[in-house]
Amino acid sequence: MTINSEFLTIGKRPVRHDGVEKVTGRAIYGADMNLPGMLYAKVLRSPYAHARIKNIDFSDLKNHPDCIAVVTSEDMPIVQKYRESVIEINKYPEPRQSFSKFTEFDNVHLVHNILAVDKVMYRGHPIAAVAARNPHKAEELLDLIKVEYEVLTPVISIEESLKNDAPNLTDIEIKRNIINNSISPEKIVNWANVGGDVYNVLGDLGKGIAEADYIVERVFTTQTVHQGYIEPQNGTAEWLPDGNLKVWCSSQGHFGIRDQLAKALEISESSITVIPLEIGGGFGGKLKVYLEVIAALLAKKSGMPVKMTMSRSDVFEATGPASGSFVKIKMGARANGQITFAQAFFILESGAYFGAPVGGASNCIFVPYDISNISVEGYEVLVNKPPTSAYRAPGSPIVAFGVESVIDDLAELIGIESLDFRIQNVAKEGSRRSTGLINPKIGALETMKAVKTHPHYTSSLDYKISGRGVAFGFWSNGGGPASVVANVLPDGTVSLIEGSVDIGGTRTSISQQFAEVLQIPVESVKPRIADTDGIGYTSNTGGSGVTYKSGIAAIEAAYDVKKQMLERASIMWETTVDKITYGKGVFHLIESNKETSFSKLAEKLNSLGGPVVGRANLNPSTPGGSFAASLVDVEIDPDTGKVSIIRFTSFQDAGKAIHPSYVEGQMQGGSVQGIGWALNEYYHIDNQGIMKNNTLLDYRMPISLDLPMSDKEIIEVTNPGHLFGVRGVGEASIVPPMAAIANAIKKAIGTRLTNLPMDSKSVLNALRN
Amino acid sequence: MTINSEFLTIGKRPVRHDGVEKVTGRAIYGADMNLPGMLYAKVLRSPYAHARIKNIDFSDLKNHPDCIAVVTSEDMPIVQKYRESVIEINKYPEPRQSFSKFTEFDNVHLVHNILAVDKVMYRGHPIAAVAARNPHKAEELLDLIKVEYEVLTPVISIEESLKNDAPNLTDIEIKRNIINNSISPEKIVNWANVGGDVYNVLGDLGKGIAEADYIVERVFTTQTVHQGYIEPQNGTAEWLPDGNLKVWCSSQGHFGIRDQLAKALEISESSITVIPLEIGGGFGGKLKVYLEVIAALLAKKSGMPVKMTMSRSDVFEATGPASGSFVKIKMGARANGQITFAQAFFILESGAYFGAPVGGASNCIFVPYDISNISVEGYEVLVNKPPTSAYRAPGSPIVAFGVESVIDDLAELIGIESLDFRIQNVAKEGSRRSTGLINPKIGALETMKAVKTHPHYTSSLDYKISGRGVAFGFWSNGGGPASVVANVLPDGTVSLIEGSVDIGGTRTSISQQFAEVLQIPVESVKPRIADTDGIGYTSNTGGSGVTYKSGIAAIEAAYDVKKQMLERASIMWETTVDKITYGKGVFHLIESNKETSFSKLAEKLNSLGGPVVGRANLNPSTPGGSFAASLVDVEIDPDTGKVSIIRFTSFQDAGKAIHPSYVEGQMQGGSVQGIGWALNEYYHIDNQGIMKNNTLLDYRMPISLDLPMSDKEIIEVTNPGHLFGVRGVGEASIVPPMAAIANAIKKAIGTRLTNLPMDSKSVLNALRN
Secondary structure (H helix, E strand, C coil), rough: CCCCCCCCCCCCCCCCCCHHHHHHCCCCCCHHHHCCCCCCEEEEEEECCCEEEEEEECCCCCCCCCCEEEEEECCCCCEEEECCCCCEEECCCCCCCCCCCCCCHHHHHHHHHHCCCEEECCCEEEEEEEECCCHHHHHHHHHEEEEEECCCCCCCCCCHHHHHCCCCCCEEEEEEEECCCCCCEEEEEEEECEEEEEEEEEECHHHHHHHHEEEEEEEEECCCCCCCCCCCCCCEEEECCCCEEEECCCCCHHHHHHHHHHHHHCCCCEEEEEEEEEEECCCCCCCCCHHHHHHHHHHHHHCCCCCEEECHHHHHHHHCCCCEEEEEEEEEEECCCCEEEEEEEEEEEECCCCCCCCHHHHHHHCCEEECCCCEEEEEEEEECCCCCCCCCCCCCHHHHHHHHHHCCCCCHHCCCCCHHHHHCCCCCCECCCCCCCEEECHHHHHHHHHHHHCCCCCCCCCCCCCEEEEEEEECCCCCCEEEEEEEEEEEEEEEEEECCCCCCCCHHHHHHHHHHCCCHHHHHHHEEEECCCCCCCCEEEEEEEECHHHHHHHHHHHHHHHHHHHHHHHCCCCCCHHEEEEHHHHHECCCCCCEEHHHHHHHHHHHHHHCCCCEEEEECCCCEEEEEEEEEEECCCCCCCCCCCCCCCEEEEEEEECHHHHHHHHHHHHHHHHHHHHHHCCCCEEECCCCCCCCCCCCCCCCHHCCCCCEEEEEEECCCCCCCCCCCCCCCCCHHHHHHHHHHHHHHHHCCCCCCCCCCHHHHHHHCC | CCCCCCCCCCCCCCCCCCCCHHHHHCCHHHHHHHCCCCCCEEECCCCCCCCCEEEECCCCCCCCCCCCCEEEECCHHHHHHCCCCCCCCCCCCCCCCCCCCCCCCCCCHHHHHHCCEECCCCCCCCCEEEECCCCCHHHHHHHEEEEEEEEEECCHHHHHHCCCCCCCCCCCCEEECCCCCCCCCCCCCCCCCCCEEEEEEEHHHHHHHHCCCCCEEEEECCCEECCCCCCCCCEEEEEECCCCEEEEHHHHHHHHHHHHHHHHCCCCHEEECCCCCCCCCCCCCCCCHHHHHHHHHHHHHCCCCCCEECCCCCCHHHHCCCCCCCEEEEEECCCCCCCEEEEEEEEEEEEEECCCCCHHHHHCCCCEEEECCEEEEEEEEEEECCCCCCCCCCEEEEEEEHHHHHHHHHHHHHHHHHHHHHHHCCCCCCCCCCCCCCCCCCCCCHHHHHHHCCCCHHHHCCCCCEEEEEEEEEEEECCCCEEEEEEEECCEEEEEEEEECCCCCCCHHHHHHHHHHHCCCCHEEEEEECEEEEEEEECCCCCCHHHHHHHHEEEEEHHHHHHHHHHHHHHHHCCCCHHHEEEECEEECCCCCCCEEEHHHHHHHHCCCCCCCCEEEEECCCCEEEEEEEEEEECCCCCCCCEEEEEEEHHHHHECCCHHHHHHHHHHHHHHHHHHHHHCCCEEEECCCCCCCCCCCCCCCCCHHHHHEEEEECCCCCCCCCCEEEECCHHHHHCHHHHHHHHHHHHCCCCCCCCCCCCCCHHHHHHHH
């Protein structure tokens, strides 16, 4: 089928299917759960960032009338097994698209993080949990638990963690085969806390360095930041009398949550049903189980359903923020502007357990450019902070901050306009990445050209101390397994059952694709997200993959429906399928005036062979990466160092933008998160590992008053791996803002800032030096 | 595929999947519904069986603090339209397997029955309903509604309804084309209240009569009886802010309920989601909407969810019992025992609106026998009683009571043993029914032979005044649209999503068929029943059709899963599908020692192309009829006339009994209902149309103390239209008990009783005469 460029609904902006329910407050989020006889539970969390648990005394809870159940990690039988295990890692496992396949290594840390085993590894680490009839009682009961700690020195920076005398931050013995062919000048001496080693080489770095007329080398650092989703983590669990477990929670993937529950509780996947509730933001932070397992343990002990929700401080201290980092970038170019080499050495903070996005960073670094000689070396190290999790394009913004800063400096050194320099070196279809992958059809050049021709780029900038910066970024986007089932209802509406939880309007973006194939109004599609038994396995809502993978499933299901409907029409008209055409929602019997609409035929299905159910279950693997650019004007207040964003334009290659409003929303949202990361946000952690700004008042995310309405331009270089050209749009826009702002600040004040956040103090310091 | 006679699970008796949930009281029935802010509503019902509503005064409810919403039929816009409509019926519509396709005629009565329009047609007819914060308040508020009636003479018998001066019991003008070729001596003079005319002729009745050496002609009557399901009707409705309606109820088919709601409320099917709750019995009585529409109207008015449940008296007075009847049977045979003709004329009570099972009765009558000359003429007439509904094998038990009584008398007259007489005339494959249908493969002879060789039949009967009776019966069983979706879970378990509500253990009987095809344990199937948007259209749980139709869907879905699993195995082994065999749950690569189990392969699906989802949506049409026999010993108390059932054996051709325990349960249940109908149960209605025994204390259903454990023998003459031979087993066993008991009583006391119930008074009268 060739899809007409005149789409019925693709590229249009219909009202989202869940809109009314959400604006009227009727949509059910995790905290809205309510079951008969439900208990509430709270978690006792570690006040120390690093300590050995010598004893937990529950004697004051024994026989306490308000205490219904208490659990610690001892209630997870799997813990005993892991105490004795030895893990062998030769190389960091492949970047994981979903948590469905755990390595043994992951399992250990999964479990240790849910409830501390012998040691607490970060401030806020769960130690025990108590269930009571109301949440306040549960909170009060926590005070009656007496924990005896042996306080250990916390390790809170990459530097400390790598020191020769640094404590080994994991109790698990790790056997390693270290790659010793590093050409990096940095030598890691103590490998005890290091994991996730990636080492990619393309071409001949020495040759590239030799060919360079100009070389820039800089070190960058970034701090721990949080995704800042508005809805705290939650989980409600209930055991059915037949021994099966039901869990309700807000997550980025209920199948992943189910699989983690199965691992932690050592029960089979089929004995667990996870019911997805609405999710108030995730950005990568809602892929892992936290409270779900604890609620299940307490529900088992008490025989009653148990609900748990986090406070904002719990969220900051004990979920998965993005890594702090150390990034060293070295790049060189000929005098004619051709980049001859690029080298990166970076270390990401793991937090308390391994899992930092070394893979994401190394897969995305340098991708916007066509460079012949590249070396990328990356690691993660343990520190006594909450274990990090994915955060929107995980890893890519951290390294892009360094790369795009160095490129600007290199262009300046050579004396080329930095955007022209980028365009000169842009990656194209057929050029090779540092991972060895050859670029498929990509939109890097188109994105850069869009910046160059945008009125913002060509406008003048007339503020006092001001600068304009530009930067680019890449995110690979993901695919993964997805399932869709489509039930044709008798009025011609279709109930579309999906497995992807909807964070950013994907009910509608998936429905649009389904509707387009069938040429029916998108309002005639009634999407719903089924639980883990109600639809085939569908991977997480992450990696910007939903509109792509569940979109392909919806397209295939629509073709399946169309095929069956044609068969039904052929029964009705007593002819063969090849004598019938279908277009614009109407079946037509060739060489006759017989016609019937999709909905008229839908009415008659039962008498024409039975109901029509479309179905697709697949695992597509051609998501197509996205390039994004940020173009920003900043003004600096010379008295305070405050950086004001005067104008911001976000550019992104969406492939085909199914619902442009949602694409723009993603671009604006990613940009704003990037601006926060650039200028204000960070975990203010003291030398004891205590986060001092663990509320939204003190952890300074940008609010609407801080920013102008950001402009946005969608570029559409379609992905040949998808019928409508979808690439995935949720992440790329967070990659370039930090570097773009750093480049703008440099233009304004002449100083290259290399550490995030570039807050007033840093800028004032730079102004004064 | 040829199915091995050594089945893995078919014919076994596994524990039902919903067993634990039900015995622990956790299964959710209609009365268990609870929604935040839910209101309760009660119905004001007519105290008169026939009256014109002159005025309804709600003034005392206006501004009453407890009254949240009130509705009458005026709140259904469709009512106005129907007031003005003229219905033309030429012939009664075909017997309806489901309510999904309403005739205009049905719609009118559907709506009139929900809330009375201008007239009340039976005692208990809903007039108005009130919603309040609790059910007691709602009940109290009903007293404040003042209705002014013009009381009309009720018509409470067939005889009265046919009288020349009988009032026209419908306001709807009906134009008719009467079939005037009736050969029946009964002449209907006043057609005003008559509907449902069926007239089937086979052969030449005159010739058959002429050939007969012996003729028996008798008139039989039966009374209104109720299905007696333990769970009263219920319905909870909630309107979502997007304008869609959710309804929870216990029904025999949520798709049918949805479609009726759509008709009554004049909204599209896709704007309604009906969520099926567990059902505490139905037997045909839970196919129609009652409270669901009223709850929806009140929920709309109040803006809050509304729950409604019936009392037992409501159930008796205002749901759908089985018709009372007048049945005239005339049959003749040669001296050699060959039946030469059979003639039936019968009239069923419709109750207040048309819908009596004239079709069911006429399709089943005489089917156990091969008779060349048959005439069957049947009608239904309106009376001021609740509108009748289906009741287990609807229509068939009523006519079988007459036919099987006459056959016994005819055999006695000829001097043949009545069972031998039946066997001599038995219907076989290829013989023709009165409907013109040629019998497919049937089990009539096998059922009769099973009786003849059963130890019960050959045992002696040594009680004082006792007799043994035998009778046969037929039910055609049904099919209809059905859908199944099967999600393979990573541990090799399969989530099986069905559309058929489970009344008699069909979760398990469907799962067994699915498991058998895949050769996996039935415990590895996790069945669930989805709501009307969660699965393709599936017709009602009725007509004994579920194990047949949803079974075929499950079988097809299992083949679909198998096909996909083979493809995945071929990907894993890098070969083609034809190189792989599958048996006993194991995939084997031909000419190698490579093997993998279903569950091991299930673990790897995501990396072999994605999840596996099986699917089937169909409308099979070869259900295969069932024959049943009752063999009963009765003892008569000469002082009281009490008939005691001493021994009872039920025989039934199940086709293949998928789960024999559930088949036996159906046989025992049908037999017990038949015994109740035979001996005790009836609506005691006074001359004003008031039911005097409207509680379970007074409406005397048999309890365990009344009966011996009934024996049962399953006959298996497989249905060639189903892979495993399923016929359908829920209904046939209620057909013969009344005649079998009448035949036994005749043996005991020498008198032919022809009116049901054959209670102590009738028997005592017979004994005394």
